Amino acid sequence: TDRxxxxxxxxxxxxxxxxxxxxxxxxxxxxxxAFTPKLPNVVGRGRGRxxxxxDFKARLDxxxxxMVEHGVPVPEDDIVxxxxxxVDLRALESRTNLL
Numbered sequence: 207t208d209r210x211x212x213x214x215x216x217x218x219x220x221x222x223x224x225x226x227x228x229x230x231x232x233x234x235x236x237x238x239x240a241f242t243p244k245l246p247n248v249v250g251r252g253r254g255r256x257x258x259x260x261d262f263k264a265r266l267d268x269x270x271x272x273m274v275e276h277g278v279p280v281p282e283d284d285i286v287x288x289x290x291x292x293v294d295l296r297a298l299e300s301r302t303n304l305l
Contacts (some may be wrong), residue, residue: 225270227283229262231255244283245269 227242240250240262248269250262273280 225280225282227266228285228288229259231258242266242283243285244281 227244229240229242231238231240233239237251237253238255238258240252240255240258241248242262245266248262248265250258250260250265252258252261270280272278
């Protein structure tokens, strides 16, 4: 028996069997929230970043298992890079005062 047969109908030798998602974590009023833009209805909650991430991961695993069970394609995350940008508000303020 090969691996594709053992894994079930959702897995085949010709399909990438892993998915990667960007996970965003932010602080809300009652703790931290974690989610991925590709599956925005899957949200993890926790008092801190780590607990929110762990809760998110458990919910994501459960959600994706349901998708696979029902034959729903699991989306690919098309985000290839995450960058941060800083905006200097003082510099912007001085520029706008000169205009």
